[in-house]
Amino acid sequence: MSKTDVSRRGVLKTSAVAGAGLAVPTIFTAQSAAAFTNEPTGSSVTLGFNVPQTGPYADEGADELRAYELAVEHLNGGGDGGMMNTFSSKALQGNGILGKKVEYVTGDTQTKSDAARASAKSMIEKDGAVMITGGSSSGVAVAVQALCQEAGVIFMAGLTHSNDTTGKDKKANGFRHFFNSYMSGAALAPILAANYGNDRKAYHLTADYNWGYTTEEAVRNSTEALGWDTVAAVKTPLTQTDFSSYIAPVLQSGADVLVLNHYGGNMVNSLTNAVQFGLRDKEVNGKNFEIVVPLYSRLMARGAGANVKGIFGSTNWHWSLPDAGTQAFVKSFGTKYGFPPSQAAHTCYVQALLYADAVERAGSFNPCAVGEALEGFQFDGMGNGPTLYRAADHQCFKDVLVVKGKENPTSEFDLLEIVEITPVSQVTYDASIFGGELGACNPGA
Amino acid sequence: MFGLNAKDTRLLIIVAILTMLAPFILNPFPEGSAMAQFNAGYPDLMQRFVIFGIFAIGFNILFGLTGYLSFGHAAFLGVGSYAAIWMMKLLTMNVIPAIVMGVIVAGLFALVVGYISLRRSGIYFSILTLAFAQMSFALAYSVLTPITGGETGLQPKVLDPRILDGPLAEGATPKANLFGLTMSSSYEMQVGGWLFTFNVGYYIAAIVMLVAFYLAIRLFRSPFGMMLRAVKSNQQRMNYTGLNAKPYTLAAFVISGMYAGLAGGLLVAMDTQVGPERMFWTASGEVVLMTILGGAGTLIGPVLGAGAIKYMENILSKINSDILHTWFAFLPDGLEDLVVTLIYPFIGKGWHLTLGIIFMLVVIFLPGGLVEGGQRIAAWFRGRKAKGSDKDASGTTTEPAE
Numbered sequence: 001m002s003k004t005d006v007s008r009r010g011v012l013k014t015s016a017v018a019g020a021g022l023a024v025p026t027i028f029t030a031q032s033a034a035a036f037t038n039e040p041t042g043s044s045v046t047l048g049f050n051v052p053q054t055g056p057y058a059d060e061g062a063d064e065l066r067a068y069e070l071a072v073e074h075l076n077g078g079g080d081g082g083m084m085n086t087f088s089s090k091a092l093q094g095n096g097i098l099g100k101k102v103e104y105v106t107g108d109t110q111t112k113s114d115a116a117r118a119s120a121k122s123m124i125e126k127d128g129a130v131m132i133t134g135g136s137s138s139g140v141a142v143a144v145q146a147l148c149q150e151a152g153v154i155f156m157a158g159l160t161h162s163n164d165t166t167g168k169d170k171k172a173n174g175f176r177h178f179f180n181s182y183m184s185g186a187a188l189a190p191i192l193a194a195n196y197g198n199d200r201k202a203y204h205l206t207a208d209y210n211w212g213y214t215t216e217e218a219v220r221n222s223t224e225a226l227g228w229d230t231v232a233a234v235k236t237p238l239t240q241t242d243f244s245s246y247i248a249p250v251l252q253s254g255a256d257v258l259v260l261n262h263y264g265g266n267m268v269n270s271l272t273n274a275v276q277f278g279l280r281d282k283e284v285n286g287k288n289f290e291i292v293v294p295l296y297s298r299l300m301a302r303g304a305g306a307n308v309k310g311i312f313g314s315t316n317w318h319w320s321l322p323d324a325g326t327q328a329f330v331k332s333f334g335t336k337y338g339f340p341p342s343q344a345a346h347t348c349y350v351q352a353l354l355y356a357d358a359v360e361r362a363g364s365f366n367p368c369a370v371g372e373a374l375e376g377f378q379f380d381g382m383g384n385g386p387t388l389y390r391a392a393d394h395q396c397f398k399d400v401l402v403v404k405g406k407e408n409p410t411s412e413f414d415l416l417e418i419v420e421i422t423p424v425s426q427v428t429y430d431a432s433i434f435g436g437e438l439g440a441c442n443p444g445a
Numbered sequence: 446m447f448g449l450n451a452k453d454t455r456l457l458i459i460v461a462i463l464t465m466l467a468p469f470i471l472n473p474f475p476e477g478s479a480m481a482q483f484n485a486g487y488p489d490l491m492q493r494f495v496i497f498g499i500f501a502i503g504f505n506i507l508f509g510l511t512g513y514l515s516f517g518h519a520a521f522l523g524v525g526s527y528a529a530i531w532m533m534k535l536l537t538m539n540v541i542p543a544i545v546m547g548v549i550v551a552g553l554f555a556l557v558v559g560y561i562s563l564r565r566s567g568i569y570f571s572i573l574t575l576a577f578a579q580m581s582f583a584l585a586y587s588v589l590t591p592i593t594g595g596e597t598g599l600q601p602k603v604l605d606p607r608i609l610d611g612p613l614a615e616g617a618t619p620k621a622n623l624f625g626l627t628m629s630s631s632y633e634m635q636v637g638g639w640l641f642t643f644n645v646g647y648y649i650a651a652i653v654m655l656v657a658f659y660l661a662i663r664l665f666r667s668p669f670g671m672m673l674r675a676v677k678s679n680q681q682r683m684n685y686t687g688l689n690a691k692p693y694t695l696a697a698f699v700i701s702g703m704y705a706g707l708a709g710g711l712l713v714a715m716d717t718q719v720g721p722e723r724m725f726w727t728a729s730g731e732v733v734l735m736t737i738l739g740g741a742g743t744l745i746g747p748v749l750g751a752g753a754i755k756y757m758e759n760i761l762s763k764i765n766s767d768i769l770h771t772w773f774a775f776l777p778d779g780l781e782d783l784v785v786t787l788i789y790p791f792i793g794k795g796w797h798l799t800l801g802i803i804f805m806l807v808v809i810f811l812p813g814g815l816v817e818g819g820q821r822i823a824a825w826f827r828g829r830k831a832k833g834s835d836k837d838a839s840g841t842t843t844e845p846a847e
């Protein structure tokens with residue numbers, strides 16, 4: 001090793017430098033005159049749209065961004081106003097938010113929590129965003145929600161379906177409009193029982209991560225309550241692209257229903273494999289073999305093509321709904337981009353409007369005031385019927401759609417048909433069942 | 446000073462000045478101007494510059510000196526992060542135990558991985574480390590969910606035990622701190638149109654980085670460092686002279702893993718959250734890119750490379766087509782659209798493309814990385830001044846990657 005000469009002079013010099021170095025940070029202490037983080041002082045207000053632009057959910061992210069751009073246009077008084085005309089609250093004037101023009105910054109979450117937090121932080125610290133919204137996976141939503149809680153800004157979750165987001169990881173500054181695994185299970189089970197009978201044997205294939213676990217649990221609990229039997233639940237790696245080796249044992253297990261707790265590309269591949277294996281033509285225990293996909297999206301249905309025909313699943317919203325809010329939104333989205341919006345686009349658009357409306361009603365951008373305006377807020381005209389933002393866990397409660405792959409699609413967007421609109425009372429649960437602590441709102445600064 | 450020769454002391458002092466004045470240097474454009482988009486002087490990015498600088502310095506000790514290319518260094522970063530967050534959840538929100546534990550656990554993990562992987566060299570070694578890192582990622586993502594929080598990751602919660610800390614005030618959230626000084630607190634200085642942010646977390650990370658940099662210089666100049674270089678240039682010859690290279694390479698591997706653990710611990714200290722993607726193979730690849738882009742085997746290169754990549758990831762990726770349109774609004778409509786269409790693939794989500802092109806250009810034309818570029822420019826200036834009176838311009842020779 002190197003030779004070390006320790007002289008008295010050397011020690012003194014080194015320790016003096018080290019001491020000065022250690023003293024540096026104590027000069028700086030937090031100080032700020034603003035009442036809350038990024039209080040907008042000029043004639044405009046900045047919102048942060050944090051969506052996946054690269055990675056497995058880039059399609060959803062692109063659609064979310066389109067929806068946000070549309071929402072900003074409507075908030076600033078451009079376009080045809082979309083859902084602002086059908087929204088039950090009339091606080092929004094089309095002159096921005098509280099008279100301030102809405103501006104926005106965008107970022108790429110890459111569907112990684114680190115990248116999403118870095119991007120959200122730069123929006124908060126550099127661009128002065130007063131609200132962060134977007135995202136297409138629960139891991140990212142939970143990570144960014146916690147960051148917004150620390151930083152003292154509002155987080156309006158985008159597409160996130162895991163129970164955790166408003167369950168064990170809920171935060172006072174975070175709000176979710178999208179439904180969750182529990183609601184999917186509760187809405188789907190009665191339909192499955194009605195169509196397939198009460199004495200079915202189910203086999204679960206579950207994506208091996210948090211969302212998969214909560215979805216499997218929800219579907220299991222609600223189907224078992226109706227008399228179904230769960231034969232086996234097998235976890236599949238998230239990166240799996242060929243599910244043949246997982247499908248083969250299903251036939252030997254004696255099960256007569258396959259539940260695919262998969263999302264995105266996973267679901268497209270596993271469903272395609274299952275159909276190619278001829279599962280749906282089989283007859284087990286004297287019954288037709290069936291396949292179920294708890295969380296459906298139009299983008300996934302398009303990926304799986306003809307294989308989705310007749311397969312049940314649940315979804316948050318679908319563009320073919322007949323209500324005025326949906327029609328207004330589909331019309332303005334279609335006029336601008338030339339095709340109907342996905343459910344990811346819908347939830348993001350609604351979240352942006354709900355935030356703006358809450359600010360108007362609260363009369364302030366202060367996260368605590370906005371949170372108070374959103375808590376227990378009841379509204380209608382946003383495409384899901386009467387909806388409640390529950391105060392206890394910041395989760396929206398609304399009807400859930402049970403859908404089925406259409407037998408005769410008329411276009412590449414018309415792939416799902418609505419089987420039933422499950423009333424909100426059937427999917428409501430007690431706020432405390434998932435644990436977690438909401439905490440107090442944090443205005444930052 | 447500090448047992449360094451004059452040249453190294455100068456380098457250390459320059460690096461120290463640059464890091465201490467970073468809030469000024471990285472914010473050259475006034476707030477609200479069109480160029481403010483390129484400002485990088487906000488706390489989060491500055492913290493990432495120095496933390497990934499530490500990560501790359503550590504990687505360079507292994508790769509730059511011994512030539513062993515580890516493709517799984519992100520595993521140590523991740524393990525350090527998980528250790529640090531558990532210290533925060535169980536013990537205290539003070540960052541010191543968290544960082545120390547991050548270094549220790551990453552070091553132990555590196556000892557195990559290194560002991561096995563170093564039985565092979567070259568491509569086999571790279572694949573072994575890659576396999577270990579992907580294994581760690583898979584474990585953290587699903588199998589070890591009770592310990593790692595799975596996909597969702599871990600964060601400090603209000604209800605965590607934190608046995609050394611007093612109870613939180615009503616409604617307060619746990620914040621990472623150094624004896625009460627929170628990492629996120631900043632002092633903002635307004636000078637004319639400029640806004641400079643001095644962040645506590647950044648300065649703590651910067652001081653740790655300077656210490657890590659100093660230790661790396663000492664290691665580079667020590668007989669131990671010389672032995673590592675010998676491993677790189679001809680390991681067989683070393684073996685024939687009766688020297689066993691294994692303890693040296695293993696020591697370098699563990700030191701390098703500890704640097705990664707230190708970076709992981711600091712990441713948690715600055716931003717209290719860990720997710721498994723931190724260990725994904727792309728994260729391991731990133732540190733290789735940083736080191737090669739900056740200049741493998743040089744002292745300052747990895748830090749420059751880390752800065753360049755983090756800058757592109759955070760600044761370029763945020764430019765969207767609207768911003769481009771405002772920049773080129775002065776052009777006639779058709780031309781404006783054309784220019785925007787031409788530039789658009791390289792910004793926003795296309796920042797990977799830009800990074801790839803720069804990386805290729807650097808590897809082809811500047812095999813010694815950005816450091817070589819700097820030296821060539823310096824040599825060119827010196828050459829012009831001296832008008833060929835002496836040819837000492839290339840006194841500081843680079844050592845290319847391999």
